[in-house]
Amino acid sequence: MGFTGQAAAGAGSGRSSAMRMKGKSGRGGAKGRGKAAGSAIEGAGGQRQLNVRLKNARSRTASSQRWLERQLNDPYVAASKREGYRSRAAFKLIEIDDKYRFLKPGQRIVDLGAAPGGWSQIAAERVGSIGGKGQVVAIDYLEMEPLAGVEHAMIDFTDPEAEPWIRGKLRDGAADAVLSDMAAPTVGHSRTDHLRIMGLAEAAAHFAGDVLAPGGTFLCKVFQGGTERDLLDFLKQRFQTVRHVKPPASRADSAELYVLATGFKGRG
Numbered sequence: 001m002g003f004t005g006q007a008a009a010g011a012g013s014g015r016s017s018a019m020r021m022k023g024k025s026g027r028g029g030a031k032g033r034g035k036a037a038g039s040a041i042e043g044a045g046g047q048r049q050l051n052v053r054l055k056n057a058r059s060r061t062a063s064s065q066r067w068l069e070r071q072l073n074d075p076y077v078a079a080s081k082r083e084g085y086r087s088r089a090a091f092k093l094i095e096i097d098d099k100y101r102f103l104k105p106g107q108r109i110v111d112l113g114a115a116p117g118g119w120s121q122i123a124a125e126r127v128g129s130i131g132g133k134g135q136v137v138a139i140d141y142l143e144m145e146p147l148a149g150v151e152h153a154m155i156d157f158t159d160p161e162a163e164p165w166i167r168g169k170l171r172d173g174a175a176d177a178v179l180s181d182m183a184a185p186t187v188g189h190s191r192t193d194h195l196r197i198m199g200l201a202e203a204a205a206h207f208a209g210d211v212l213a214p215g216g217t218f219l220c221k222v223f224q225g226g227t228e229r230d231l232l233d234f235l236k237q238r239f240q241t242v243r244h245v246k247p248p249a250s251r252a253d254s255a256e257l258y259v260l261a262t263g264f265k266g267r268g
């Protein structure tokens with residue numbers, strides 16, 4: 001299964017059409033063991049249709065009953081447990097990187113909004129930070145259990161201490177990729193939720209513009225409707241390629257989308 005990648009030029013302006021992309025064979029997939037790209041759990045038995053139904057328990061509300069059934073029937077949740085990943089979100093990064101291949105051995109990676117640690121696990125595997133080759137520096141304002149090959153701190157990214165802490169950890173003070181899966185808790189008011197996530201995305205993009213080494217990558221969660229015009233312009237001036245991607249692991253009914261900017265042109 002391929003996944004949708006939308007050229008960012010049109011994602012905000014409505015000018016370009018979404019492309020259906022065919023996945024190539026994966027280079028690692030879960031735990032680096034050659035899974036198909038597109039859906040990272042394809043061929044691993046993970047796409048099997050699950051159909052768990054729960055008896056109504058008086059202690060559960062209807063919405064928590066629905067949430068629980070969705071979790072129990074979600075092949076990505078099952079696959080993440082099987083593969084030892086801390087989140088089903090790990091498969092989003094696997095799928096995006098299997099397709100665009102920006103994580104490489106020896107690189108320095110920043111993971112913003114890292115808890116519980118799925119993306120950091122994948123980044124650590126792919127850059128080889130467990131063996132000391134690459135580096136993963138992660139933050140979240142929530143607590144996160146330590147992870148091999150990952151230096152992390154419990155800091156709010158909007159706190160003035162966050163950026164100096166990250167820079168202080170990075171070898172030569174620069175990163176090869178800035179990843180942001182940050183999402184503020186939703187309040188259910190779509191405009192407010194959209195503004196909050198886009199505020200975080202903008203802050204992450206400006207940070208990436210300051211900290212990336214030439215050739216670097218920025219991957220960031222945004223909301224359907226695409227990236228705001230200002231942010232898109234900012235990224236297009238600084239990166240060779242900017243696109244929107246929606247990997248199969250991102251639920252179809254979710255407004256979540258990722259902006260992927262590759263080929264950082266440098267600060268000069």
Ligand SMILES: C[S@@+](CC[C@H](N)C(=O)[O-])C[C@H]1O[C@@H](n2cnc3c(N)ncnc32)[C@H](O)[C@@H]1O
Nearest residue numbers: 087089113116117118119141156157181182183
């Ligand atoms: C979708 S989760 C990230 C999942 C993670 N990528 C994984 O694979 O395990 C979003 C995270 O963003 C964090 N977050 C939201 N706003 C933040 C902020 N201002 N500073 C740091 N972390 C933030 C949340 O605490 C949450 O853990």
